[in-house]
Amino acid sequence: MDKKQVADILSEIGTLLEVKGENPFKCRAYHAGARIVTSLTQDLSVLVTSGEIRNIKGIGDALSEKITELVTTGKLEYYEKLKSSVPPGVLQMLSIGGIGPAKVRVLSTTLKIATLDELEKACKEGKIRSVEGFGKKTEENILAGLSALKTYSARHLISSAEPVAKTMAAFVAKLKGVSRVEIAGSLRRRAETIGDIDILAVAKESEAAAVMQSFTSHPDVERITAHGATKSSVILLSGISCDLRIVNELEFPFALNYFTGSKEHNVRLRSLAREAGYSLNEYGFSKIESQEKRGASKQAFRCKDEEDIYRMLGLAYVPPELREDCGEFEKAQEKKLPQLVTEQDIKGTFHCHTTHSDGAHSLSEMANAARTLGWQYLGIADHSISASYANGMTEQRLKKQQKEIDLLNQNWSNFRILKGVEVDILADGSLDFSDDVLAGCDYVVASVHSSFKMTEQQMTERIVQAISNRNVTMLGHLSGRLLLQRESYPLNQEQVVDAAAKCGTIIEINAHPTRLELNWRMCRYAKEKGVRVAINPDAHTMNGLKDVRFGVGIARKGWLTRQDVLNSMTLKEVQQFLVRRKKERE
């Protein structure tokens, strides 16, 4: 059992104990244990075998025993017992916004509600409001939450779907007779959330049946929903559905294009083909008058890759991220698609947390990870004092951190840690650190972390007020909320971008996949207004640094080029830029 699996179980134990009304500090100890296990840099099984696990801060006798049992036997009796005492539906209720462990406990004990369906029924019958501590409003909120849950539960964050997809694709690639495998669909388009995983493979016809058989009997498959000669669908243990389609070599480019989508892009592409006298489907081009059916031999002409398909229609190759029918066809016709920012263009980042606030890794660990990624700089922006839940720093602690950064920076000639901070934008638009302290930073990220339920106008004014502060360099993530299940806070994005243009503020694309606040439309508006963008992972861990790639995907949807993105500047350029910007505003 690996770290992630162990951490997931510890965390679930914490949640189960919460629902059962256990001592909150005991619950927290399990959740903390899960975080600690996740952020371990050493091999968990080695720590267990040597007994070192017990010496890690936050892991005491009880947790080390449970971790040991999990790692050595793959099971935990305590967990199994605990889990069987709480119906699964009761845990699901926790995903409804505004419903926490205490409310769930009351509902399951007084009204004996054990499933989401029963909960919905009880709400509709007005039974919830009769329970002490509950009222009409709570009932309405639960119903709204249930409806949001239904909308979003069918979709998965790219961060959780991608590793699953890669595992399955790698498995298929190794099967006999398979010569080529690609992940298609919204995953290839790097959408923030995906509905299902689409895997496309080229296989010998004689081996296709065996490939399908192996695919549907993979150990991660929970249920088979379709099993055919060219297409099979399964539901994986992770709850994500996964399709495998097999085509031949000649069909592959067409199938890849078709299954990558988006639907809107495909419709437009097919209509362009039609104008040219061809019908386009997942198997190839065919002459309209003949209306040939499927079959490689019926292809009007061959295309060796997707580029050929676009070329046939007089278009430049459109990268998957841009396939939304949002202007890419016009640009592709004029051969004026922008040179988009790529992962390789990233020279560093600006919004990372460390153990100085709520990060999981130390300054030097983060810096080393950034160096391994080949970056020239790493911007550290730990939380300020108001973010007390995130161990926000006092002004004194920030100064101490800056001294530590100075010391570390002596180690390198071709790499720099930049001194930033993430200050809170308070409800009145003021910042929670003094101007003196902020002026001492290389740059300042300002973010909203509280009072989310303002009106759109109030929230917009609050943020505009904050970015007018001459010390603010960058506007941090524009929502502290999860992408799934929750609404972003109300905001007039155009007004904020307009204000940023006036103040010279950089807009952060928060690349952490659960906090995708700036959608690509806003990216695009920022570009129109000449507002510079920074792609930031909001990374709390070394692994999180890699999340910058999600931001790259979103940036590409916003048609951003290297020139628009702060992270693509070299260290020297960034330093000059930050100094120049400070002078301009003083």
Added chain:
DNA sequence: GCCGTTTTCGGCCCGACTGTTTTCAGTCG
């Protein structure tokens, strides 16, 4: 359940907000 220059018990992060009830518990970040 974990921790300890306040060390074997007592404290563990906290402020804002909401919905409830009318002073507070629960939720969230």
